[in-house]
Amino acid sequence: MSNGNARNWHASDGLVARYADGSLPEPDAWSLEKHVEGCAGCAARVSRAVHGTAAGAVLAQVRESVLAAAPVLKPAPVRQVTPEAPPAPAPPRLARLLWAVGPAVRGAWLPAVLLVAVGAMALGYGGGFPDARALLLAVAPVVPVAGVALSYGPHADPLYEVVAATPAGGLRLALTRTAAVLGVSLPLLTVAGLLLPASGAPAAAAWLLPGLALTLGSLALASFVGCRTASGVTAGGWLCAVLAPVSAAPADGAGARLAEQLSRCLDGTGTQGAWAAAAVLSTALLVVRRPAYDSLMHS
Known part of the structure; x- marks a missing residue:
């Protein structure tokens, strides 16, 4: 990377050429791909370099096939980019973040979380069910796990293959959506537990470490x-x-x-320590297995 300060750099000709012929190391290639998302000038140079390789001919054939299969779609006019032209503005960070977490908080999962919380409150106060907190604590740890299952993969994202192949895809995208799932379910279900009578059940926040460990394990x-x-x-x-x-x-x-069994699974320093250790081990395994997320879409 060259030409400019830390906030306004551009890819050198050598870097672009190595990317086009496939000899650029993977971390540098990812860095360049991330840069061209917001730099129209470098994107145009990389595009020209790639089109000059054997892969460029293949890409041209794919483009022609796609346009032929969908004749009602007209290709957008290509804007010529000159060195003097200002780069196209990148999408706002908040917009990109909302797009990334979208599948994690839309669809049936979010209403299901609300149903669990409101249902527990209705059982505890409207239905006179004294063990509503115990029932909530039994279900709460699997709610974020279900959110993870519904937020990442071909079944959750129509553009999954495209997104997973970008530098922002893979494990980074999975963690972004997992954080969105946890950010919704953890406070909502914990507050619902606090509002319910204890009736011998563990504390309302006792499920947080187990829920985190199960999510990371998943x-x-x-x-x-x-x-x-x-x-x-x-x-x-x-x-x-x-x-x-x-x-x-x-x-x-x-x-x-149920309250007795939950106490065995959630209460006590030793039990919570075991869940914390499980979360740490799951995180370590996740770091080791990070490259597998880059090819998860092919499994």
């Missing part, structure tokens, strides 16, 4: 089997661990048995 496992399968394994494992002992209890003692 992301790490997704690098092997995909988001939906990984989320099903982690969420199913949690629900089995919490609800299986309750199924053997008599109907009139199910609430107390």
